[in-house]
Amino acid sequence: MLFVLSSSVNAEPDNHDVGDKECYLCHKYIKKNTGFLQSSHGVLFSNTPRNKWEARGCEACHGEGARHLDVAGVDGYSGPQLIQSFKPESDNIESINELCSGCHQGGDTLHWSGSLHQMSDLACTSCHTLHSKQREVKPKVCENCHTEIRAKLQRSSHMPMREGVISCMDCHNAHGSSTDAALSKPSLNETCYQCHAEKRGPFIWGHAPVQENCATCHDPHGSSHNGMLKMRPPYLCQSCHQTVFHPSEVRGGSGLSGTSISKFMGGKSCVNCHSKIHGSSHPSGAALQR
């Protein structure tokens, strides 16, 4: 929020500026109910401007107000309001984003140009409420479009998002990043290691797909299988491991009536024994059992 570039746009006041007081005569709601005057935009543009651009107040972003005053609220007038609106419509997205990126080009927004959201015709105001003092974007905003993720978060094995313990922004930078999935760290694994540092290793006996990509086995948003696994073990493991004897054997329902349940099926399945599945540094840990 601190990293803004107010000098990047035309700093000269427009001759047709009318000043904030005129705006608030009609737009009382913004002044009184949104917390705008306590937000960073409100404070810098309406209270303590640092330069001529910010000193224009509302008109710095919305444009000159004089012509808008001529038509706004006039009985019977249904034409354009002659002011920059930040309500995203199909034909003003580019102008909204250009206005915002006039100040917000560095920091978290450095990768915005060419990012997935920018290329998907999203406006900054598709997610952000510019007059709000609230700084965080809540997961509900993301779920509006990412309906598949919303469904995954309802699965029995899930990230603690629906409980409000973490949010989308703990892992993603919605403005884009150097990764395809707009992750906040340089790779998927390094993103996971922010909370799961114990999995970082490296280990003497590594497990190659684990070191390469946690999402080889896990669905990071949620799954109907324990441990957010993409598939139930032992079948998940047998997708890649069919060695002589027990790893290659078919695992059926024998004993599942409660008589003699195989350790390959009950409990943690393969991980009952190969519990160091993420890697082992024990000198005898070659089979990831120790």
Place this chain on the structure above:
Amino acid sequence: MRKRAFFQTFLLLGGALFNGVQATELEGELSVGFINFDIDQPNTVVGQYNGVSDNAQKLLAEFDFNIYKKNRYLRFDGDNLGLDSRQLGLSWGEYGLFELSFQHRQMVAFSGVNGLTSYEGVGSDRLTLPEGFILGATPGDMTLAEYLKPIDLATQRNRNRLELVLAPSENWYARIAFFREKRSGSESLGAVVGIARRADNYPAIVLPAPVDQRTENIEGTLGYQDPVKQWELNYQWSRFNNRDTTLTWDNPYNERSDYPQQAAISLDPDNRYYNLGFSGALNFAPRIRLVIAANMGKMRQDSGMQAYTINPDALITDPLLRSATQAEVETRRLHLKLSGKPLRRLSLNLGYNYDRSRNNTPVDLFQRVVNDTGEVGGTAQSAIDSSRANYNRPYQQRRSRLKLDSSYYFGRGTSLKIALFQEGVERSQRAAKMTQERGISARFNSRLSPQMSVGIGLQRDKRRYKGAYDHSLAYQPFYTSDYTDTVDSNEQFSNNPALRQYDIANRNRNNLNLTLNLYPYPDVVVGLYHTLNRQRYTEEQLGLDGQRQRVTTLDVSYTPNPDFTLFGYFTREWLGSAIDGREFNSAGPPGTKEVTANDPENNWRADNRDLLNTVGAGSRFSLLRGDLMINIKAFYSREKNAIALTTAANLTAEPIPDDYASRRGVEVEADYYINRRLDVRLGFAYESLRDREWSRDLISPGSDASEELITLMAAEPDYTAYIVYTALRFKW
């Protein structure tokens, strides 16, 4: 009185920080309430992430205090105070100049199962069986049930984070952040005794492992920006410490004389990590931008090497070849992106990613003492030509990716996007040395009319490995040549030669995405989304054969005015996958391994089907001229997992029961505004879970349901919970 003192302290602190500012503006809210959990049976799923596992009454508080004066502010906020997952934050700053903030987060996570164990010393690194415990060949022979007691399988994180952000000018900024996290509690960890290839009975046990870990992290950023160029220099350093390095446990199994009395399993070792990164962007022309991001990192794990075994009967004569693990991985990453608009309506992006991890861990020959189990004759030393003399083989990989994105905007909400990518990955120690993947995607969006918009997206990509899929690449380096010389050249494989591991196998992937948005009335929005993903592994081989996913979502909302909203959604997901397998063994005359590995009569196939339905609806409206806000939400989700097995002539497999879980709930909240500053909230929530999971439900510790496994999991986690809360909120 205490509340008044608190306010006075906060104002005094605020006054001090604002350096004598006369008229500070205090704004905020405080909510204090009471919450009652009525749960039909103790359960760790209902409050998996908030710490409530049984009937409970708790005081609940949230607050958000702010002091403003001109461009300075002081914030103090707290969420979920009263629950085990909660947070406190304090920040002081001046807009456009600096912010100093502190955050404390506490997060609890139950494992989602009710734990039962006979062990004493839970939470420590030494698990002992109680005095009088009778060992046995199987759980049924032991006095396991007699000593069972419930345990909490839960961890708690406490994270304290301090951050300072400075922007001394409009062009320069800096940030430094530090956090320290303590994670403590218990989690389940599998362990085993016995030697698989020598006897049929190598029983397993799931142990309560201690969690007592610390993570420290420092991140620093120095940045510069002007209208033409922006850059950042980032540094991250992180240290992970585990107070417990090994878990030693008494062995309850005694079927064989060479089973150890105690065994040990390593716990997550300490590690270090640093990363130095640079990212920058340059605007060449008004519509051309180059972005570069590069970083180098190192992960190191250098704990003292543990002993091969703690079993005095498992004698190893060869010493360990090094005293510390010395494991180290270096990472290098580069990202380049050129984006621009050569025409007013045409956007182009060209991106390149390079990612390399180099593993510097020394390679040594290690003895494999299997699960602390001794050998008849009192030695576990393996000869150089044994399959249990193994080299560690550090894994490393190099990846490069080139991507071109284009988008043309036709106007009136109509656009066409086309993207192409190519990716190559080189890997060590894998059966395929290199894979190459190419893909194309296209998406068309159009606002057909004010009442309708549509979107259609297609994606297709192909991955192929280069050269031969050679199992010996992963097999031979692991063993000594003395050992492989004893193995017939046709049998020098671990995995069946016909297996293709799915992360490196040849694959075709297709994706179809359809979107339909309808606006039949100004206040009604209907959205219909459908996605079809299909992955096909193209060779007729063993392993993952294919995967399919179909997801359909219907969203409806009705908002006639800002004070009334009605919404509903339904998502149906269908996931399918199939795995082909072939049993093989080497129990027989020479050549048995090769013969059985190639015998199609040993084939089997597992078809997995997951069906998931999620439906929800809700409304938000006001009554009494806006003084009473009502919020209603209801949801129902059901997931079903079915596995169908088919086998060839030599095999049989009994069917597997289906698993399912259904969760339903209703939340109703009424918020009555007594006046502009004071409101009272009254809420009710009902939630119910029915969960059938055979791998957990059918085995309980103490039963003789399994002769070779003792688990930690007890009662199935079904529950019905009623939650009532009330809170008074004061705003000023």
